[in-house]
Structures are given as C-alpha cells and as structure tokens.
Amino acid sequence: xxxxxxxxxxxxLLSFAGCQSEQRDxxxxxEHVTPAHWPNDLQDAxxxxxxxxxxxxxxxxxPTADDKSKVVQKELAEIVGWMPExxxxxxxxxxxxxxxxxxxxxxxxxxEKLSLPIAPATATEITQFVxxxxxxxQLEAANKPPVPxxxxxxxxxxxxxxxxxxxxxxx
Amino acid sequence: MTHAMLSGLIRMAQGLALASPTLxxxxxxxxxxxxxxxxxxxxxxxxxxxxxxxxxxxxxGMLLPVCSIGVLPIxxxxxxxxxxxxAMTAFALSAPLFNPLSLLYGLTLSRPIVVTAFxxxxxxxxxLLGTIWDRFAARxxxxxxxxxxxxxxxxRVIGVQRLLAMIVMITREAVGFTGVLVLVALxxxxxxxxxxxxxxxQNSFEMDDVWAPARMTFLAIPIYATPMLAMSxxxxxxQHCNSPGAALALLLLxxxxxxxxxxxxxxxxxxxxxxxxxxxxxxxxLALSYAVEKPLTLPGAEPAGxxxxxxxYATPLHSKSEFQWAIIRxxxxxxxxxxxxxxxxxxxxxVALGLLFRLLRIHEERFHRDAAQSIGTYDRIVxxxxxxxxxxxxxxxxxxxxxxxxYPHPSESLEEIASVRSEVFSAARxxxxxxxxxxxxxxxxxxxxxxxxxxxxxxxxxPYQRMQGYIVxxxxxxxxxxxxxxxxxxxxxxxxxxDLLESDNRWRTAFRPAKIxx
Numbered sequence: 001x002x003x004x005x006x007x008x009x010x011x012x013l014l015s016f017a018g019c020q021s022e023q024r025d026x027x028x029x030x031e032h033v034t035p036a037h038w039p040n041d042l043q044d045a046x047x048x049x050x051x052x053x054x055x056x057x058x059x060x061x062x063p064t065a066d067d068k069s070k071v072v073q074k075e076l077a078e079i080v081g082w083m084p085e086x087x088x089x090x091x092x093x094x095x096x097x098x099x100x101x102x103x104x105x106x107x108x109x110x111x112e113k114l115s116l117p118i119a120p121a122t123a124t125e126i127t128q129f130v131x132x133x134x135x136x137x138q139l140e141a142a143n144k145p146p147v148p149x150x151x152x153x154x155x156x157x158x159x160x161x162x163x164x165x166x167x168x169x170x171x
Numbered sequence: 172m173t174h175a176m177l178s179g180l181i182r183m184a185q186g187l188a189l190a191s192p193t194l195x196x197x198x199x200x201x202x203x204x205x206x207x208x209x210x211x212x213x214x215x216x217x218x219x220x221x222x223x224x225x226x227x228x229x230x231x232g233m234l235l236p237v238c239s240i241g242v243l244p245i246x247x248x249x250x251x252x253x254x255x256x257x258a259m260t261a262f263a264l265s266a267p268l269f270n271p272l273s274l275l276y277g278l279t280l281s282r283p284i285v286v287t288a289f290x291x292x293x294x295x296x297x298x299l300l301g302t303i304w305d306r307f308a309a310r311x312x313x314x315x316x317x318x319x320x321x322x323x324x325x326x327r328v329i330g331v332q333r334l335l336a337m338i339v340m341i342t343r344e345a346v347g348f349t350g351v352l353v354l355v356a357l358x359x360x361x362x363x364x365x366x367x368x369x370x371x372x373q374n375s376f377e378m379d380d381v382w383a384p385a386r387m388t389f390l391a392i393p394i395y396a397t398p399m400l401a402m403s404x405x406x407x408x409x410q411h412c413n414s415p416g417a418a419l420a421l422l423l424l425x426x427x428x429x430x431x432x433x434x435x436x437x438x439x440x441x442x443x444x445x446x447x448x449x450x451x452x453x454x455x456x457l458a459l460s461y462a463v464e465k466p467l468t469l470p471g472a473e474p475a476g477x478x479x480x481x482x483x484y485a486t487p488l489h490s491k492s493e494f495q496w497a498i499i500r501x502x503x504x505x506x507x508x509x510x511x512x513x514x515x516x517x518x519x520x521x522v523a524l525g526l527l528f529r530l531l532r533i534h535e536e537r538f539h540r541d542a543a544q545s546i547g548t549y550d551r552i553v554x555x556x557x558x559x560x561x562x563x564x565x566x567x568x569x570x571x572x573x574x575x576x577x578y579p580h581p582s583e584s585l586e587e588i589a590s591v592r593s594e595v596f597s598a599a600r601x602x603x604x605x606x607x608x609x610x611x612x613x614x615x616x617x618x619x620x621x622x623x624x625x626x627x628x629x630x631x632x633x634p635y636q637r638m639q640g641y642i643v644x645x646x647x648x649x650x651x652x653x654x655x656x657x658x659x660x661x662x663x664x665x666x667x668x669x670d671l672l673e674s675d676n677r678w679r680t681a682f683r684p685a686k687i688x689x
Contacts (some may be wrong), residue, residue, distance in 0.1 A: 035428045084638055085638060085642065088635065088638040088639055088642055088677070089642050089674060089677075096636075096680065097635055097638075098635065101634055101635075101638075120230070165335075166587075
C-alpha cells in the first residue's frame with residue numbers, strides 16, 4: 001500500500017516534468033506573440049484584407065498542395081475576426097465601432113464556410129467590409145486628439161485619481 | 172528539504188486564509204442545521220425522497236457561499252440527519268462550484284455560453300453521480316438524531332440556551348473533526364507547493380494539447396480552490412486561450428472536492444463505496460472535459476503559449492532566493508484581502524474558544540438538553556415551515572445583498588479604479604515593479620467587477636464595453652510582463668503605459684453613468 005502511494009506520487013510529479021526542465025529566472029520567458037499579420041491600424045487592416053482577397057480571387061478552384069491559398073484563407077478569416085478589437089483600440093467612438101463589429105461577425109460567419117472560387121455574394125461582402133474599414137479609418141483620423149503643447153513624444157501624463165473621480169461625477 | 176517544507180507550509184497557510192470566510196459560513200450553517208432544524212425538516216429541505224431532491228440540493232448548493240472545505244461541517248449534519256446520499260453528493264459538489272458572486276463574476280470571463288455550459292455540466296455531474304451514489308451508499312444517521320425524530324413540536328424552542336449550544340458546537344468543531352479535515356484538505360496544496368517547481372504549470376494546459384484535460388483532472392484532485400479563486404483562474408485560462416476542457420476539470424474537481432472530502436467519505440461510507448463514487452466522478456469529469464473541448468474553443472483564438480493562473484499551486488519560493496523572513500511575510504500577508512483578514516481573525520477566536528471549551532469539558536449537548544426542558548421568558552415556539560422558509564429566504568436575501576455589496580454601483584467602481592490606476596502608473600513610472608504588480612492585480616479585478624456591477628443594475632453589458640474591458644486587461648498583462656523583466660527596461664514600461672492610458676480613457680468613457688442606463 002505504501003509502495004503504491006509512493007508510486008502514485010512519483011507518477012503525479014512526473015506528469016508535470018515536461019512542463020519545465022529547468023528553473024527560470026523570470027516568469028516572463030514565454031511572452032505573448034503578436035502574429036505577423038496583426039494589423040497596425042484600420043487602414044492597414046483594410047489593405048491586408050484586400051491583399052488576401054485579391055490573392056484568393058487569382059487562384060484556381062482547386063489549389064495545389066504547395067499553394068499558399070489555405071494559409072491566406074486562414075489569415076483572411078483571422079484578420080476579419082480581429083477587427084472588433086483593432087477598431088475598439090483606435091480613436092473611433094462606440095457608434096462608429098458598432099458597424100465594424102457587426103460586419104466583422106457576419107463576414108466571419110461567411111468565411112467559415114468559404115470555398116474557392118469565392119462566391120459573388122461573399123466577394124461583395126468582403127469588398128464592402130474593406131470599404132467600411134477605409135471609411136472608419138478616415139473617421140478615426142478626424143477623431144485623433146492633437147498632442148498637447150509642451151508634451152514630448154513618449155512622455156506620460158500620470159492620471160490623477162482625484163481628477164478622474166471628479167470627471168465621472170460630473171458626467 | 173527545508174525549502175520544500177517551507178513552500179508547502181506557505182501554500183497551506185495561504186489556503187487557510189482563503190478558506191476562512193467560507194469555512195465560517197459552513198460552520199454557521201452546520202450549527203443552524205443541527206440546532207434549529209429537526210432531521211426530518213432537514214431531509215424535507217433537501218427534497219426528501221422525491222426525484223426533485225437532486226436538482227433542489229444542487230440549487231441550494233448554488234445559493235450557499237461555501238467552498239469544498241466549508242461544505243464539510245454541513246455534510247456532517249446532513250449525514251447525521253439521514254439525508255439521501257445522492258442529495259448529499261449533489262449538494263457537496265455544487266455548493267463549492269458556484270455561488271451567486273462567483274457565477275456573476277464568471278459571466279465576465281468569457282462568452283456567457285461558456286459559463287452557462289459549465290453550470291449545466293455541473294448539474295449533469297451531480298445528477299449522474301447522485302443517482303449512482305444513491306445505489307451504492309448506505310444511509311447515514313446517529314442515535315441522537317433518531318431520538319430527535321421522536322421529539323414533538325413543543326421541544327423545538329428557540330432560546331438563549333439553544334443559541335449557546337450552537338456557538339459551543341461551532342467552536343468545538345473548529346478544533347475538532349472539522350479542524351482535522353481542514354488540515355487534510357490543505358495538505359493537498361502543501362504537497363503541490365512542496366514538490367512542483369517554481370512556475371511549473373505555465374504551459375501544461377494549452378488549447379491544442381490533447382492531454383490538457385486529463386492532466387488537469389489529475390492535478391485538480393489534491394487542489395483546493397475557493398469558487399472566486401477558481402473563477403479568476405478560469406478567467407486567466409480563457410484570456411490565454413487555454414484548454415476549455417482543462418478549465419472545466421479545474422472547476423469540477425479543483426473547486427468541488429479536495430483530499431478531505433475523500434477522507435470523510437471513506438470514514439462515513441467505507442472504502443469501496445467511496446472508490447465507486449470517486450471513480451465515477453473522475454470518469455464523468457473526463458468525459459465532459461473532452462466533450463466540451465471543441466465546442467467551447469473560441470473561433471480564431473490565438474493561444475498565448477502560457478498562463479500564470481496556476482503559479483499559486485507550485486512552490487512560491489524561487490530556488491535561488493535565500494531564506495528571508497520578508498519573502499515569507501510577503502507570500503503570506505500581502506495577498507490577504509480585508510474580508511480574509513477579518514475571517515482569519517474570527518476563526519482564530521473560535522479556535523481559541525473551542526480549545527477552552529474542550530479543556531473545560533464543556534459540551535454543546537448540555538445547553539441543548541436544557542433548552543429542550545425549559546421555556547424561558549424570551550423563548551418562542553416557531554413552526555417548522557416558518558423556520559425552513561426563513562432559512563431559505565434568508566439565504567437568498569443574503570446572496571442578493573452580498574452581490575450588490577461586492578459589485579458596487581459602477582460610479583463607485585470607477586472611483587476605485589481611478590485610485591488604483593494612479594497607484595499603478597506612479598509605481599510603474601518610478602520602477603517599483605513589485606508595487607505596480609500588486610496594483611495591477613487589483614485593477615484587473617475591479618475591471619471585472621465593474622462589468623458585473625453594470626450587468627446587475629442595467630441587465631446587460633454592451634459589446635463595446637466588454638471589448639474595451641478586454642483590451643485594458645490585455646494591456647495590463649503586457650505591462651505585467653514588462654515589469655517582470657529582469658533587468659527592468661523603463662523605456663518599454665513607459666511605452667506600454669502610454670498605450671494603456673489611451674485604452675483606459677476609452678474604457679472609462681464606455682462605462683460612464685450617462686451610458687449605463689440607456
């Protein structure tokens with residue numbers, strides 16, 4: 001019985017042995033990796049989606065094994081799916097974000113069933129989405145706040161708790 | 172060896188601090204069950220012999236704010252009153268899994284369907300396991316309970332004597348069998364803390380790892396986690412796109428049972444019955460974990476490759492760090508919230524009283540007997556249905572009040588966040604990583620509480636609000652990583668702070684009062 005319990009403990013500990021082969025100096029050794037095709041902003045996203053759409057339009061109905069169409073198709077779906085986050089992290093307001101979010105959800109559903117060649121309805125959907133992103137990017141440019149006078153690039157204005165609470169109370 | 176022992180002891184002490192509030196609730200509810208309800212009333216409360224007893228027990232369990240340690244003294248009273256074994260197992264598992272606070276918190280962690288699916292999975296587990304357990308386990312009961320069955324209604328007197336009996340019982344239990352079971356439950360945490368290396372579980376539960384649910388099932392058996400802790404760990408798992416199956420296994424086994432549950436079951440029902448119960452539980456959890464793995468995976472999710480959610484189960488001490496009292500103090504005292512600190516203090520008082528009563532041989536039954544024999548001036552005879560109704564309604568009212576207290580009005584949450592935020596910024600800018608990391612955790616927690624508070628008062632959280640909260644938390648984590656770098660790169664930290672400042676501004680705008688009530 002004692003041997004059995006010792007064996008169980010050993011097995012239990014061994015099951016986690018693969019998790020870490022050596023002690024780490026910092027917990028930071030495995031950082032989050034941002035995918036290479038993550039868009040920098042809305043305009044960049046519109047370009048990235050258009051590039052991938054153009055590529056998929058140019059390939060035949062049955063791509064060869066070494067064709068990169070599958071990767072492009074996957075990246076297209078991923079970029080479209082990321083758009084609510086990318087748009088929310090820009091200088092547009094909620095009313096400008098909502099159409100992007102809704103269109104992204106709808107297009108993502110269509111892209112899940114995507115097969116080549118791209119159906120005309122889906123192609124129209126993608127084109128309209130690219131146009132929406134370009135239009136929203138223009139709105140964002142108009143919304144962008146100017147850099148305050150006397151603030152150097154990279155300088156952080158520490159938010160004051162008192163000021164912030166007062167603002168919320170006022171609104 | 173000293174390092175391992177010290178690590179284990181620190182984890183056990185941390186576990187005790189976490190368990191204290193829910194252990195107190197468990198002891199109090201056990202006292203009420205013992206002295207304010209007859210065994211027959213208790214059986215009726217849990218659905219009696221009807222088919223509905225399993226879902227009723229599941230529901231009562233969901234309402235009670237107890238953990239897998241706090242549920243133990245309640246189970247003892249249920250066993251004493253000969254409650255159906257199936258109903259007991261349904262209650263024993265569901266009570267630690269969810270309570271209204273953790274369920275609401277859970278809704279902010281991922282898509283609502285995930286938490287709803289988890290709650291339904293827990294119902295499936297307790298129903299299946301309850302049915303099996305009803306077949307295999309013998310009824311509990313004791314002579315004193317059987318005697319009580321014969322007592323007539325007038326003997327159910329609420330008075331000072333009965334109250335004293337309950338208090339003495341609670342204190343004696345704190346240093347009695349319940350106290351021993353608490354130590355057994357915490358032993359699981361101690362063993363993990365002693366033997367798992369620093370940060371050992373960071374990449375063990377990846378989304379595309381076929382073994383992740385099985386590995387978590389294995390790990391979760393000795394784990395003890397409170398419902399809120401489990402929920403925050405699930406949150407981190409969802410954020411890092413870890414395996415949903417592993418998350419479910421953590422919830423069902425890590426939160427639902429601990430080593431003491433098994434010890435108590437063996438003592439009361441025997442080894443064979445417990446083996447059947449435990450094997451069934453593990454098999455059901457494994458089956459459900461693998462069943463939900465694909466459907467609950469977020470489409471297009473990008474796994475982060477690691478998570479810090481389980482750092483709390485490995486050793487808290489770096490192998491290279493020397494023995495320092497400051498490090499131990501940091502690991503023990505700093506993570507305590509005000510509620511935990513208060514609960515530990517009250518529990519210490521109960522333990523001291525319990526020891527005193529045991530030394531002086533003062534037993535609760537003395538007061539109980541007196542209560543049954545005399546009716547004092549202030550004593551009133553309370554009808555059983557009224558008593559049961561008050562207990563149930565009181566539980567619901569307590570849960571509702573607790574929800575609104577824990578998730579205060581959004582404007583109050585925003586004020587709290589404002590002060591936490593300025594602490595984060597000033598600590599991070601001045602290079603005080605340790606201080607900044609402490610406040611980042613609080614900011615993350617308040618961001619979720621803000622969402623729940625909004626949901627509680629307006630009935631919904633807009634997608635834009637959710638998205639802004641997600642972005643702020645993501646950037647907080649990036650800041651956390653920058654601050655954990657050795658040596659600290661202040662330029663990188665400042666860049667993340669700049670980015671965070673803009674996101675934070677959008678996030679607060681989304682939650683400002685004018686937008687909460689459309």
